[in-house]
Amino acid sequence: GAVVSQHPSWVICKSGTSVKIECRSLDFQATTMFWYRQFPKQSLMLMATSNEGSKATYEQGVEKDKFLINHASLTLSTLTVTSAHPEDSSFYICSARETGGRQETQYFGPGTRLLVL
């Protein structure tokens, strides 16, 4: 299957700093990427949908000024957690949608664990 990479895999930062997470589709072009957040023992919670070359669409309750998303190319989307606080600590997972013919599917990155002290 298609490969999606995420970097970094984990990060520890001080409260008030900003953290950038990169998501790359390695062997396919993704016009659409998604950012999820996952709390322990829970399902994935969609934060935003990122379309290449346009503004991201945020889910209700997700602060767009807090979680900045940039989808500058067909293979790269970034999520920046601005002025991170301990409550932002979580597991962040990106996903890229592969389109081809009539079939579309979605592949996930390995996730980034963020710990804000």
Next chain:
Amino acid sequence: GQQLNQSPQSMFIQEGEDVSMNCTSSSIFNTWLWYKQDPGEGPVLLIALYKAGELTSNGRLTAQFGITRKDSFLNISASIPSDVGIYFCAGRLEGAQKLVFGQGTRLTINP
């Protein structure tokens, strides 16, 4: 928001047993995807289904797209220890970009 009802929430089985889990919804989906997630990692795609009634296998895994387009099941035959993990179903509504996820089924296997 839209939800998928995934059951069971957890399963405790003996190695070698078969496993069955399913997802249902009140809405019609045009795509069903099944993922497995290991601790600390992202979900890995197991099977993708695109047509009502479609039955697809991937090794010991078999999944079907319900004929009503409102449900899907995943079967695992002859379970082995590495099958342990959390399994998620996900569906995409017609014309939608985003997936709707089930709550997950946590599979535990006793050797």
